[in-house]
Ligand SMILES: Nc1ncnc2c1ncn2[C@@H]1O[C@H](COP(=O)(O)OP(=O)(O)OP(=O)(O)O)[C@@H](O)[C@H]1O
């Protein structure tokens with residue numbers, strides 16, 4: 001560890017004056033899974049396209065695997081894999097034909113092709129589907145094919161743009177296990193997501209909003225260092241309590257989770273439970289207790305209205 | 309972990325493999341696109357039959373009216389002789405020239421023959437019978453026997469009827485015609501029976517290839533974009549030129565198949581000769597297919613959608629039909645139109661294929677056209693490869 005695979009300084013992309021990515025700084029180390037977490041339109045795809053050399057940055061410098069991008073983009077292509085957000089293999093070719101096509105394009109020796117493809121079909125449970133047209137497969141099957149195609153040439157660095165958005169929770173767990181297998185074998189991975197649970201699995205994440213990185217670091221560190229305490233309330237009149245609390249100074253956010261109201265209280269208030277218990281706004285609450293923060297709390301405190 | 313070693317420099321073998329990959333992929337996609345695949349065969353087949361049978365510049369059986377103001381044996385014989393030429397067919401008999409004009413206006417007939425009441429007298433004195441040579445100033449004898457009024461809007465029909473102007477009338481008197489010596493003797497080479505199909509069928513190869521070749525490749529790049537494959541494709545190490553070459557190879561075979569269909573069937577159905585210059589024909593056709601395909605690729609890098617690609621194809625196709633010499637003789641066009649025609653690959657191919665197939669000419673005689681096509685191919689391919697950027701912006 002310690003060796004960086006991606007360094008970006010002030011990476012910016014403007015589309016006709018609109019900054020889709022705005023002065024992004026990134027340092028990503030070899031061997032880790034790095035997550036971009038952010039809402040729709042925050043610039044995750046645009047950032048990945050600049051890192052892979054598909055888009056030219058309007059400003060800033062990008063270095064990937066020691067090569068300057070986009071200048072050395074062509075040489076870089078042998079060493080990176082990219083799974084696009086929308087399925088981009090050929091729908092009118094079969095699984096096998098798609099993989100063969102990629103193998104030929106990447107110049108994998110004919111003697112090695114068969115074994116490599118068979119290995120990937122096996123690993124990603126595609127062996128039975130090898131004659132199926134890619135366009136006729138389910139979202140989860142297509143996602144496995146796309147991953148197989150992206151790692152076919154054994155890239156050192158893998159970009160995955162919202163790889164699990166069309167996949168059920170069980171398959172998603174499985175998919176992540178496979179990512180850790182790849183990571184264990186030495187592949188560095190950059191993955192974008194808007195799922196908190198996925199982000200939590202990453203070694204490091206960058207929380208993005210409106211083209212900017214709002215926070216970055218290890219998920220655990222981000223939770224520990226969060227600028228707010230988390231308090232949960234129970235009671236019969238949670239909707240009313242919520243409405244009232246949102247007007248109170250020092251309350252960052254309040255959101256109901258089933259029978260509980262999850263309230264983020266600013267760190268400036270030293271004893272959040274006491275702060276809430278004594279107030280008129282929380283009248284009717286049967287339970288008030290402090291809980292451990294999760295990544296969603298980090299997200300809420302670092303973006304949008306809750307940004308501190 | 310050590311990075312797996314992958315080549316990054318130029319390697320002809322790897323290039324060839326990538327071209328092969330693109331080629332096989334295109335072929336697999338084409339094979340599964342039943343509609344397109346069917347069109348590859350059906351377009352030349354149907355167009356050949358349509359053009360071969362329907363287009364005929366030797367006009368026959370033009371519907372005409374007759375206004376017979378004399379109603380004599382002579383006038384009836386005159387009408388019979390006119391019909392016997394098979395150029396016209398009398399479909400109406402009308403009482404007055406005014407009625408005849410109405411009939412032309414209403415498009416019931418294309419022309420009308422007006423036979424005056426004194427046709428007998430005119431005929432007796434007419435030089436066209438050849439009873440003697442009249443003095444050139446003699447007004448009386450130089451009056452024509454009868455008059456045609458013609459809808460001149462279609463020049464082809466008008467000139468067919470004009471050709472009747474000097475029709476010999478010796479039949480009327482069962483006399484030998486006045487065989488004056490012609491100024492010129494005309495010998496028709498290459499198409500002595502003057503059959504239209506002989507000229508049309510080789511030209512049709514040029515038209516069909518222009519249409520299908522440009523159409524296929526003009527969609528080739530933009531289709532990758534529309535179907536969402538572009539982002540994946542440009543992230544691979546494939547080079548622009550490899551992509552371009554891989555994409556046109558399948559269509560070269562298709563173009564050759566289409567040429568074989570048209571010339572083969574043209575030979576069977578319309579007795580159009582194939583000529584003995586098979587190798588020249590093959591090379592010339594290959595050059596034309598290549599230049600049309602590379603033109604299509606250039607269009608494909610310009611188009612934003614498949615619809616735009618189709619529109620651009622038509623933009624090239626129309627002048628190719630009208631200016632290449634397929635529809636009208638090249639020599640009759642204004643100089644400006646000739647310049648435009650010279651730019652189009654179809655013009656050069658039209659000259660070449662008619663030369664090979666009809667006049668037994670070879671590449672040696674037509675090397676200028678062959679060189680132009682070769683140049684067009686190289687420039688087109690280079691332009692397309694340069695224009696194609698492996699970037700999304
Ligand atoms: N080619 C383009 N031209 C103009 N605007 C663009 C272009 N590509 C992206 N944008 C804009 O840039 C912003 C960021 O887009 P981007 O696709 O990077 O977001 P994202 O984080 O990937 O979103 P999602 O989660 O929905 O995939 C959006 O507002 C989008 O409209």
Ligand SMILES: [Mg+2]
Pocket residue numbers: 044045046085161162
């Ligand atoms: Mg995206």
